[in-house]
Amino acid sequence: MTVSDENGAATKLKGKFQATAVCFILGLGSLVAxxxxLTIGDYYYKLFPKYHPSRVLTLVYQPFALVTMTILAHYESRINTRMRILAGYSLFFVSTLLVLVLDLATSGKGGLGTYIGLCALSACFGFADALVQGGIVGDMSFMCPEFIQSFLAGLAASGALTSGLRLLTKVAFEKSDNGLRIGAIIFFAISTCFELICIVLYASYFPKFSIVKHYRSKAASEGSKTVSADLAAAGIKNEINDEVGFDAKPQERLSNKQLFLQNIDYAADLFLIYVLTLSIFPGFLFENTGLHKLGDWYALVLIAMYNVLDLISRYIPLIKCLKLESRNGLFIAILSRFLLIPAFYFTAKYGDQGWMIFLVSFLGLTNGYLTVCVLTVAPKGYTGPEQNALGNLLVVFLAAGLFAGVALDWLWLIGKSGF
Structure with a gap:
């Protein structure tokens, strides 16, 4: 390796750890609200006992996320990614603040009007999620795999964080008359702060890391126009090729249709992962697991176990010998998860809470692990613009799986009294 090659490698790796940490925080901010x-579902079940809040709010959220992601994926090559992501985090910030304001303005009272307002804000979360998640996964698909892994870990960490906080607030305020409401207010105050932090990090810090500038400059040299605003924010305008050492030879990129046909198995993988997961989590855990010794704590413990194992599993693929990269192996593993459906059914009907906690933990473990494996393996072998487009396409199928899972979750209520 020549001296110039060594210097180039050093420049590329500079700031990798810091950028990976920022990716984690950006992932956390994408889903913390x-x-x-979801985590304060017990509070909403108290306010709206007849409206199935965990199922309805999720069902409202997902169509907005799916439709918006699909439209943005179609026009991906012409969209300013920087403005898209900043707009998403800004909408998260405003919507989260409004949830807090809605609760304060109504003094924590239920009613149809408040519920409709909450559903409208849930739709805003879905729209913001489409702006942020598709944009960031596409953006990080042409960078190092550790960035996507860290972002996905941040998504899971948001669930683990909120579950941990929910358990703490329940302990702290359990004997208070307004304990559930106080916990909800604390949740959304913290979430609002996280969204503001994400806006600042993505706008001012992330584009300026050397490794991020390296990958974006490389993508620009391959014909990507989505990175222009981020490069400009980092102080790189017309000197991209001279500064980073790439030849400006934009290649003719594959169309979205071609990318889809070449990666249809990965798209199916993500769809099937989340069809199963969302057909069980969170609605089934709140409404179909019965009464056990843990009482009011039962659903909260189940949600917490899912989130913690989902987070832990997203770091397993960092151990190379444990990472599943075989396309056939991934598909078989994902199909085998559907055995969890009868397992959950019979455990809810005949099993005790220990078996249910084990099943929920396994659901979270496989969900996080398989998601990271698919999204880090799929983009390999493509140019920067193609990787960006593929990342957007795969997130669309992930969202489609979420929506289908949420819809199928209602089937658990068939034959249940009060449906």
Whole structure:
């Protein structure tokens, strides 16, 4: 290796750890508001006992996320990624703040009007999620795999964080008359702060890391126009090729249709992962697991176990010998997860809480592990613009799986009294 090659490698790696940490925080901020809404489900069940809040709020959220992601994926090559992501985090910030304001303005009272307002804000979360998640996964698909892994770990960490906070607030305020409401207010105050932090990090810090500038400059040299605003924010305008050492030879990129056909198995993988997961989590855990010794704590413990194992599993693929990269192996593993459906059914009907906690933990473990494996393996072998487009396409199928899972989750209520 020549001296110039060594210097180039050093420049590329500079700031990798810091950038990876920022990716984690950006992932956390992408779902912390939504996970806060899910985790305080016991509060919403108290306010709206007849409206199935965990299922309805999720069902409202997902169509907005899916439709918006699909449209943005179609026009991906012409969209300013920087403005898209900043707009998403800004909408998260405003919507989270409004959830807090809605609760304060109504003094924590239920009613149809408040519920409709909450559903409208849930739709805003879905729209913001489409702006942020598709944009960032596409953006990081042409960078090092550790960035996507860290972002996905941040998504899971948001669930683990909110679950941990929910357990703490329940302990702290359990004997208070307004304990559930106080916990909800704390949740959304913290979430609002996280969204503001994400806006600042993505706008001012992330584009300026050397390794990020390296990958974005490389993508620009391959014909990507989505990175222009980020490069300009980092102080790189017309000197991209001279400064980073790439030849400006934009290649003719594959179309979205071609990318889809070449990666249809990965798209199916993500769809099937989340069809199963969302057909069980969170609605089934709140409404179909019965009464056990843990009482009011039962659903909260189940949600917490899912989130913690989902987070831990997203770091397993960092151990190379444990990472599943075989396309056939991934598909078989994902199909085998559907055995969890009868397992959950019979455990809810005949099993005790220990078996249910084990199943929920396994659901979270496989969900996080398989998601990271698919999204880090799929983009390999493509140019920067193609990797960006593929990342957007795969997130669309992930969102489609979420929506289908949420819809199928209602089937658990068939034959249940009060449906």
């Amino acid at each position: 939504w996970n806060s809404m």
